[in-house]
Amino acid sequence: MTEAMNTNDADATRQPAGQVLDAHLHVLDRQVLDRDAVPVTTVDDLELDGIELGARIEPGSPPPTVSAILTGPQLAMRLFGGHAPAARRIAIPWRLVADIGTVVRLGVSGDDLDAGWVERWVSRHLIGRIPGGRHDPE
């Protein structure tokens, strides 16, 4: 198959209704902020629903969807390979995402996300214990 010429798709690709993004270029490794713009984590990986390995995809079947932002141990998996068992994955459901720009903004507060448990643990057990830890710098 010779070098395929880039067909400038004049044929009927409908004008994209919503925001078009490339997962790696626009979402991966971007900062996730919660509702109050407090950083929660960085998008270490994404989970896609509706792709079955090894199975033939019938033409016209519904496209896969992004189901979650993965973080925590997932960064190590992505860097050094290997797979964390689904149970141990730390995920932020994609439906909590309110906006995707140069950051991924969530529609909820970071306090009740399990992606923020390390921050809460360090805050409660270490930093919060040091005098002056709980009020604003003057």
Next chain:
Amino acid sequence: MKRLFAVALGVLTAIGGFVDIGDLVTNAVVGSRFGLGLAWVVLVGVVGICVYAQMAGRVAAVSGRATFEIIRERLGPRAGLANLAASFLINLLTVTAEIGGVALALQLATSVDPGWWIPVAAFGVWIVIWRAKFELLENVTGMLGLALIVFAVALFMLSPDWGQLAGQALQPGPPAEEPVATYWFYAVALFGAAMTPYEVFFFSSGAIEERWTVEDLAKSRLNVLVGFPLGGLLSIAIAGCAAVVLLPRAIDVTSLSQVVLPVAEAGGKVALAFVIVGILAATFGAALETTLSSGYTLAQYFGWSWGKFRRPARAARFHLAMIIGILIAVGILATGVDPILVTEYSVVFSAVALPLTYLPILIIANDREYMGDHVNGRAMNVVGQVYLVIILAAALTAIPLLIVTGAGA
């Protein structure tokens, strides 16, 4: 009038903030061996830090994203992690050198062994980061750092043979008696001292700490384009003083006490008091900046909550990382290692890490998705790419030169 004060404050802080233990030691060492022969490197480095800081500041102000967030986003996690490891270790080396610098400056004032001052200095750095507001920390150390202008005053008071100094400065290549490798080793070290990456991490994160908007860009451009060059001139004055007093006596600088000898020679006790206060403020300010930078780099890579404007409990891992950083620095100093030696290595490794932190900023400053129409102009891109080549050259030659010359022996 208030605006004028704010502008002046910004510029003065940039001057005071520019010079740290790396600039003090490296310029004195170079001055005591090459006179002003390497002054051109400081100029190249100052223009470079102006371009780099100005771009990083603009990116932070317009897109709200700090440098290391962008480094991870643009380089990807693997290259980002290598960059993080290099930057964090160099930051650690620099924090160690700065805290050591504070201890040495206190020794100059009290003749008490620096070992006693190290825990005091480290605690001082932590308590200021823990409690003081960002602007307060930045302005006080920046202003007091201005006392270093006494180096320029001392240079004039020494009434040197300006013709000879100019002759050294305009002499293109390495002087005859010095081996070429040593000349270029110190050129790279001086370049690394002028273009330290931590200054940009701090500068861009500071833009977010102080919630800069597009309007603040004009102010930041002034701070950078006036403050840093004056800081560069101060560095050249340090080298000049060493050239006039130490070079003729064949005194190779190996300790901070030698760096201040020319100032005492020129202006006696008053000048010496100024320079000691200036060094204390500059090294303490730089210790704050490098400690914060190590916190910023880690937090921005992993996506933690960070920032001095938040109470510590709301940026817990950020503060924890800094505390650990300070403790490691104290541990290194406790081994009795000579802070001056640590400083010389920290500036060389800064040169090595530069390309990895400079390239992503140059790219993002051209990305409309981040910058809208505040993207780089043609001129800035030309200068930006010229510096990319210079920075790569310095980075690639730094380690070989370090080995060949045995750290400039």
Next chain:
Amino acid sequence: MVAASAALALGAVLLTGCTSAEATYDAAVRQGVAAIETAKLAVDQELAGRTFTPTAITTLGDARRELVDATGQVAETDASTAAEAETRAEVLDALGTALEAVGRARDAVASGVGSLGGVVPQLEDAAEELSALEQRPTPGSGGDG
């Protein structure tokens, strides 16, 4: 990748430059000259009231440490020829004189033992002895580092 060179850099800190004995002597003499000149300058400034006493004490302490380091380097070098042994003895002797002078200067400044003015001539002699060694091309000296 430049990142790799940054990691390599940490490994490269252990510098294993092997220099000939002559080069070690030259370096030690240069180190000695720098230290004694520093001490002379500090003492002049202290006598003329142009520096703070603690600063002078610190400077003399730093100079003394450099001299001790230089002496250690030379003392631990094996001479492979009679000429090298002769040079080593001369260098050690010059460094010893300088060390003794700087020690006395520091005592005078730090604890008032003996007169600081009295030490100046001894500092001058030590400086002359060391700079004489530096000018003299040591016989059969290897490439200067």
Next chain:
Amino acid sequence: MILSDLLGSVAVEADGTRLGTILDVRLEVSGAPAQLLAATVVTGVLVSPHSRFSTWGYERRGEDGPLLIARLQRWVHRGTFLVAWDDVERVDEGRVTFRPGYVQRDAMLPRATRERT
């Protein structure tokens, strides 16, 4: 499935001819309206014949600054094309197979994504 397992997979035609590597996955926020943000669906994959990964996207954006880097990036990622998800027949471990008669579309991103809204 995890996105980074899909990225970097080999892209092959129905008859097994190797086309290149999956560089990225194109998404569109336009599916069924969900709680805060409409569902995000996969609309296609980007295939690069010559390069294995790209994090700067010069080949999909009209950017040309800074010139040296933009030109180098465009050369490295030359020939990158987009394949609609409907044309994907099978996804295996590290391999994506396209249907016979699949269409190679232009990889350029729409203007809205490239500009800062």
